[in-house]
Amino acid sequence: MTNRSIKSILLVFGATGFSFNIGNVIHEFGHAVADRMSGIPLSNIHVIIHPFFSPHMNIEGGIPESMIGWPDAAGPLANVAFGLLIFAILWKKRTPFTFPLLLWGPLACVQEGIGQIMTLSDHGSDAARMIAAGFPEPLLIVISILLILIGISLFGLIFPIAGISMDTPFFRRLGIITGGMIPYGLLTLLICVLASPNQQDVSRSYNIIGGFAIIAVVVAAVYSPVRWLVKRFQIRTDFQAKWSHGICSVGLMAVIVVLQLLFLN
Numbered sequence: 001m002t003n004r005s006i007k008s009i010l011l012v013f014g015a016t017g018f019s020f021n022i023g024n025v026i027h028e029f030g031h032a033v034a035d036r037m038s039g040i041p042l043s044n045i046h047v048i049i050h051p052f053f054s055p056h057m058n059i060e061g062g063i064p065e066s067m068i069g070w071p072d073a074a075g076p077l078a079n080v081a082f083g084l085l086i087f088a089i090l091w092k093k094r095t096p097f098t099f100p101l102l103l104w105g106p107l108a109c110v111q112e113g114i115g116q117i118m119t120l121s122d123h124g125s126d127a128a129r130m131i132a133a134g135f136p137e138p139l140l141i142v143i144s145i146l147l148i149l150i151g152i153s154l155f156g157l158i159f160p161i162a163g164i165s166m167d168t169p170f171f172r173r174l175g176i177i178t179g180g181m182i183p184y185g186l187l188t189l190l191i192c193v194l195a196s197p198n199q200q201d202v203s204r205s206y207n208i209i210g211g212f213a214i215i216a217v218v219v220a221a222v223y224s225p226v227r228w229l230v231k232r233f234q235i236r237t238d239f240q241a242k243w244s245h246g247i248c249s250v251g252l253m254a255v256i257v258v259l260q261l262l263f264l265n
């Protein structure tokens, strides 16, 4: 493995941890803000987000039947909307330094898209509650698939910023993307096995690892079709990751992890 690949892997690792965590925080706060706007007193809303365990919210006294629906949609919506907004704002200023923030939008699209489809019939999930409130299931599936497709295309556009050039062979780019993303999932698994009292957190870590593995394979494969888009719009792709970029990205991840441990746990 070349020195250049190791720098890209470090950048992708920190960016994955950062964007995944900021997405979780904004998702839960999306629910909380919608609950507050629906009339639930602030003192009854408890958001509990651990950087490595399943994030969740407790509403004291539960949510009144009449309100179920839109506060459930607000979590996934907030994650996707803010992620894409930051993407749109930073696209012109894209450098390996802004890569962790750029990764948030695509990851939010894919994560929420896969998340809704996989939990359609899970009791108490956002998707199941939206459907119970009357949102048409086929429409939710179509929106989720669209989100996954948008996320994957955007991933293809931004990974060159992490120093993975358009000409890198498939298995090499797969190696760099899995090398960056999977270790974050393994870190989550390790911490859950060692520290979580809840078996569900451990199974969630396996889902995270599986999800990142699928994303890595699809994103590495999507480089070829994205190439014509890049050529057509003359998008710059000659970025090179440096140690400073990787360290900055891991630093951002550390900041969001520590903030959650201090204030949201």
Ligand SMILES: [Zn+2]
Pocket: 027, 031, 072, 075, 076, 126
């Ligand atoms: Zn949610």
